[in-house]
Amino acid sequence: DPNRCESCYGAETDDLKCCNTCDDVREAYRRRGWAFKNADTIEQCKREGFTQKMMEQKNEGCQVYGFLEVNKVAGNFHFAPGKSFQQSHVHVHDLQSFGLDNINMTHLIKHLSFGKDYPGIVNPLDGTDVTAPQGNKPGLGFH
Template sequence: MSSGKLRRRCLTLTPWTLTAVRAAMVLRQKTSSAVTPVRMCERHIAVEAGPSRTQVYGFLEVNKVAGNFHFAPGKSFQQSHVHVHDLQSFGLDNINMTHYIRHLSFGEDYPGIVNPLDRTNVTALQASMMFQYFVKVVPTVYMKLDGKVLRTNQFSVTRHEKVANGLLGDQGLPGVFVLYELSPMMVKLTEKHRSFTHFLTGVCAIIGGMFTVAGLIDSLIYHSARAIQKKIDLGKTT
């Protein structure tokens, strides 16, 4: 998708960014509908709906600019240049935005990467809550031992939540929102094997440290013994 946008057929998603956005989120909501078959949206997003939850998973390729995507009930439309949702068929008191994020990453994973939103389980304590995840994405280059280069991203996140009244303005919209921006800095990681000389240097440092600690202990014992002996000698003379 070179335009960086998705058709709103399967999900309520706004245009968002980054070279590769991989999302696997499970949203639980109150509904009485029967289980529906899996639907594919542009071969990137799949939706599975059941009587007690809706599961969304897939990945997106978008532009490298700040943006957001969200999961919210109701049909979306524009009103006075404001993005709103029609929630009349739901009722604000019946919207439960409890959700579980199984995995969310911005690009491919590399050894040792930590995705802070993985296995995040959030329970909505009230109806019609708005959950916002403010994500700071840091471009990362990972150099492998075989010379291959992996260009991906890592991120940090801050969560904010509040009760919404159904409008995406100052009052907010019930749903789960991921708002992200790119960091102007880039991190470069390189895989390297430790050489034998590096190993020898480490061993020598350990041995030297052991001798230093042993010398300090020996000096402490020696001076303590001399001090005690002096007190004993002074006691004998008096």
């Protein structure tokens, strides 16, 4: 029904009154600053197979490559799973839907450089291989 207006499970706001998809509910929770813990209790997420999709991706990893063009100013960049957003002027990643105990932050940096390549340049992160200990929480000790 294109005119339906499903529940946001208490997270409705003036500009988000209906949550017709699992992503709508997750966004409403994010805006409220609420943790999105159990997708199995959300009808939209059950209907869309959200938990099944997460389980299918459980042991997957990423291979990231490319170029990033930035201005010559101080700053930083990072890679993290989840949806990113600003909350109280802080950059945050929503990792709740991944199950925090199941995130493995093991990583290998084959090559990372800044600027043009020239003879003799040393890229100190090249070849960095870090194995995350079991039960490690995301973001702790990996900067």
